[in-house]
Amino acid sequence: MINKNNYETFFMSYIDNELNAAERAAVEAFVLSDSKYAAELAIFEKTKLQATSMEGIEMEDKIFLYRFPEMQASLDTDFKKSLYKKQAPVRKVLFTPNLIRASIAIAALLILFIGVQFYKSEVPIKEKAVFANANSLLSTEDNTLSKANTEVLIQNENSNSATTNSLALNRKIIKAEISKNSIAKTNTANNTIPAKEEQTLRINDINNNITSPINTSTVSTEPVSEFAADTKLNEKELSTNTTEAEPNETAKKNRMTPTVYKEIDIEEDDRTINIGLLEIDGSAFRGITRRVSALLKRNKLEKEK
Amino acid sequence: MTDLEFNICVDDYSDGVYRFILKISKNKEDAKDIVQTAFEKLWVNREKVETLKAKSYLFTVAYHLMIDQLRKETKIIMTDSFDETTQTVSQGSSELKQLLMQAINNLNPTQKSLILLKDYEGYSYQEIGEIMQLSESQVKVYLHRARLILKNKLTHVEKMSA
Numbered sequence: 001m002i003n004k005n006n007y008e009t010f011f012m013s014y015i016d017n018e019l020n021a022a023e024r025a026a027v028e029a030f031v032l033s034d035s036k037y038a039a040e041l042a043i044f045e046k047t048k049l050q051a052t053s054m055e056g057i058e059m060e061d062k063i064f065l066y067r068f069p070e071m072q073a074s075l076d077t078d079f080k081k082s083l084y085k086k087q088a089p090v091r092k093v094l095f096t097p098n099l100i101r102a103s104i105a106i107a108a109l110l111i112l113f114i115g116v117q118f119y120k121s122e123v124p125i126k127e128k129a130v131f132a133n134a135n136s137l138l139s140t141e142d143n144t145l146s147k148a149n150t151e152v153l154i155q156n157e158n159s160n161s162a163t164t165n166s167l168a169l170n171r172k173i174i175k176a177e178i179s180k181n182s183i184a185k186t187n188t189a190n191n192t193i194p195a196k197e198e199q200t201l202r203i204n205d206i207n208n209n210i211t212s213p214i215n216t217s218t219v220s221t222e223p224v225s226e227f228a229a230d231t232k233l234n235e236k237e238l239s240t241n242t243t244e245a246e247p248n249e250t251a252k253k254n255r256m257t258p259t260v261y262k263e264i265d266i267e268e269d270d271r272t273i274n275i276g277l278l279e280i281d282g283s284a285f286r287g288i289t290r291r292v293s294a295l296l297k298r299n300k301l302e303k304e305k
Numbered sequence: 306m307t308d309l310e311f312n313i314c315v316d317d318y319s320d321g322v323y324r325f326i327l328k329i330s331k332n333k334e335d336a337k338d339i340v341q342t343a344f345e346k347l348w349v350n351r352e353k354v355e356t357l358k359a360k361s362y363l364f365t366v367a368y369h370l371m372i373d374q375l376r377k378e379t380k381i382i383m384t385d386s387f388d389e390t391t392q393t394v395s396q397g398s399s400e401l402k403q404l405l406m407q408a409i410n411n412l413n414p415t416q417k418s419l420i421l422l423k424d425y426e427g428y429s430y431q432e433i434g435e436i437m438q439l440s441e442s443q444v445k446v447y448l449h450r451a452r453l454i455l456k457n458k459l460t461h462v463e464k465m466s467a
Binding site for chain 1: 308312319320322324333341344402409420421424425429430445448449452455459460463
């Protein structure tokens with residue numbers, strides 16, 4: 001029942017119309033008992049909002065809330081499907097075929113250019129050597145032996161071409177042989193020359209006989225003059241040994257082959273490629289170009305397979 | 306629910322839902338958006354919702370949309386838009402009513418919603434509980450607390466004026 005401890009709850013429920021008829025009657029009787037409670041109920045009633053205070057506030061654009069049958073119209077599914085658009089997936093291609101072809105072409109051009117440069121640098125050395133030999137031989141017109149030697153050089157490749165070419169192309173070979181001769185000289189002095197050394201000395205003696213007139217007639221550089229001087233000494237010193245070595249001419253020809261190998265080694269030392277101001281080791285670069293060409297061939301074969 | 310019944314609901318309840326939301330959110334655009342969304346949901350679920358319960362359904366949806374909106378806002382900006390509206394509406398009303406409106410504006414959204422649903426819409430505790438997903442006793446307790454706050458405010462002002 002309502003009393004002075006719980007009257008507020010009853011008053012609030014009263015103004016909220018949450019009391020039944022009996023409870024409402026009890027509240028009204030309680031209020032009449034004391035004017036203080038009547039004043040308090042009046043204040044609670046003032047807390048209740050009047051519906052009139054919100055009048056005039058209306059929803060704007062209410063028209064959009066209405067629904068009409070036309071608004072329910074829908075398109076055919078087939079027509080809807082025709083409206084759909086599909087975008088092709090975009091692929092990111094890093095190495096396009098054209099790019100690969102272009103890079104291969106550039107690489108090929110580069111290799112070709114380097115090859116041409118390498119060829120150019122290699123050819124003049126040989127040409128120079130041949131021309132120098134020819135000039136030196138031609139300059140000694142007075143000497144009939146030198147002419148004969150040039151003819152022999154051109155015609156008879158099997159016999160003396162290796163030795164004459166080696167002498168004409170490179171002085172170092174001759175020097176090496178001279179050093180051998182000097183060794184042989186010491187051996188002769190001691191009268192203990194082996195058969196092999198005698199043979200080599202004979203070959204050198206022949207070579208010296210061929211080249212010595214050439215060197216003496218031409219205005220040569222210092223190393224050539226030195227060589228000439230050395231050959232003269234060899235002539236004198238080894239003249240005694242020539243008679244002993246004559247019978248074994250077939251063995252002499254066989255011994256001529258090592259000089260050819262020495263010539264190849266010396267050529268490799270001179271291989272340098274000049275690209276502008278750059279100097280590149282020819283033998284090393286040749287190896288690279290060979291590897292690249294081998295790779296390209298391999299790729300080509302794989303593609304063909 | 307037929308198209309006609311739905312349109313009748315628009316006529317009867319759209320203003321009430323709008324006022325209810327506007328009173329709490331104090332933002333006309335937000336209130337309009339919420340009302341539109343509420344009616345959109347009613348339209349979508351018109352087969353399931355009975356016509357008699359359409360009003361309750363609209364208030365329930367609108368109330369929860371508004372609460373979601375208020376949660377999204379980290380800070381509730383007390384705009385003057387609603388105050389201007391209420392001032393225009395309450396022109397000629399007594400000073401006490403203005404004080405009451407100010408006191409209601411200072412209540413939290415739940416208390417405000419309870420007062421509005423009870424006083425303006427005349428919902429019972431049970432109906433309010435359904436709309437706000439509260440028990441009947443919770444509605445009673447929360448509403449009475451709000452009433453006491455308002456009463457104390459009015460009493461204090463009356464004493465000051467006296």
